[in-house]
Amino acid sequence: MADLLYLMLAYAAFWLLSFVLIFSIFNRQKKLNDELTMLKQLLKKEEN
Amino acid sequence: MTAGTMHSGKRDIWGLVLTVVSGIMMITGLYLAFVFAPPAMNLQTAVERFTQRVLYFHVGAAWVGFFAFFVTFAAGIGYLAKRTFFWDNLAHSSVEIGLTFMTMVLVTGSIWAKPTWNTWWTWSPRLTISAIGWLMYIGYLMLRSAIDNPARRARFAAVYGIVAFMSVPINFMAIRWWRDIHPAVVASGSNEGTGGFDMSPNMTATLIFCVVAFTVFYFTLLYHRMRLGNVEHEVETLKQKAMYR
Numbered sequence: 001m002a003d004l005l006y007l008m009l010a011y012a013a014f015w016l017l018s019f020v021l022i023f024s025i026f027n028r029q030k031k032l033n034d035e036l037t038m039l040k041q042l043l044k045k046e047e048n
Numbered sequence: 049m050t051a052g053t054m055h056s057g058k059r060d061i062w063g064l065v066l067t068v069v070s071g072i073m074m075i076t077g078l079y080l081a082f083v084f085a086p087p088a089m090n091l092q093t094a095v096e097r098f099t100q101r102v103l104y105f106h107v108g109a110a111w112v113g114f115f116a117f118f119v120t121f122a123a124g125i126g127y128l129a130k131r132t133f134f135w136d137n138l139a140h141s142s143v144e145i146g147l148t149f150m151t152m153v154l155v156t157g158s159i160w161a162k163p164t165w166n167t168w169w170t171w172s173p174r175l176t177i178s179a180i181g182w183l184m185y186i187g188y189l190m191l192r193s194a195i196d197n198p199a200r201r202a203r204f205a206a207v208y209g210i211v212a213f214m215s216v217p218i219n220f221m222a223i224r225w226w227r228d229i230h231p232a233v234v235a236s237g238s239n240e241g242t243g244g245f246d247m248s249p250n251m252t253a254t255l256i257f258c259v260v261a262f263t264v265f266y267f268t269l270l271y272h273r274m275r276l277g278n279v280e281h282e283v284e285t286l287k288q289k290a291m292y293r
Contacts, residue, residue, distance in 0.1 A: 003093075003094040003098050005095075006095065006099040006159050006160065007098045007102060009159050010099070010102040010106075011102070011105065013152065013155045013159065014155075014156060017148055017151055017155070018148075018152075021145070022269070022272075025272050025273055025276055029276045032276065032279040032280060033279060036279060036282060036283050039286040040286070046290075
């Protein structure tokens with residue numbers, strides 16, 4: 001099992017970084033979508 | 049596709065298809081790297097033979113990192129020629145993905161180096177230039193975050209992205225121009241580079257598959273990151289609209 005340590009470490013690092021990027025994109029997308037909806041409502045309210 | 053349509057609540061078929069295909073390809077790549085590819089029998093210890101399997105994802109990530117920076121270079125030229133948001137969004141999105149993959153390259157390379165070279169890091173030309181290149185693209189993101197004016201930010205970033213790309217061909221050629229401990233995977237078996245190695249057909253097939261899988265993964269991430277960029281742009285535009293009412 002000790003022979004596999006470096007192999008497992010490398011692949012764990014790869015998947016960890018991949019998921020950090022994916023979650024970062026989706027998290028920012030969600031926040032921005034909420035902000036966009038809020039801004040659109042605000043502008044609509046001001047127009048009325 | 050405009051920012052508005054990309055943001056709409058309609059089902060994103062392209063995004064879904066790309067995500068599923070790249071997910072399947074990456075898992076297949078993992079299977080090939082762990083099971084299908086034979087162990088490198090010329091390596092002396094079991095640890096070295098196991099750790100050699102890092103190669104398939106390490107090279108795939110390096111290819112995507114270089115390709116992503118090339119896309120930023122091309123998009124920089126595109127922006128300077130057309131001055132449209134699309135090119136700026138493409139360049140910025142590609143740097144973010146390229147940097148993540150270059151981080152993977154540095155981390156997985158360092159982990160591979162420990163049992164193989166008996167050190168986590170050495171200041172060889174290839175490794176030093178990789179570290180400098182990585183820092184240069186961190187600088188790209190810092191430059192973007194330091195400029196508020198969108199047009200000026202895009203223009204400066206385009207020029208920076210074009211200049212920073214010089215690090216990529218130098219990085220690729222480093223092991224061919226100078227004596228380096230880093231093996232030359234491409235052009236192995238020739239006199240180019242030092243420490244090159246030959247691969248069996250199954251190893252080569254695995255490596256090629258991983259490079260293709262990583263390329264699909266890159267385009268999937270790029271698609272999603274550009275959608276994010278479009279929404280960012282739309283929010284920025286609406287904020288300005290609200291401010292100047």
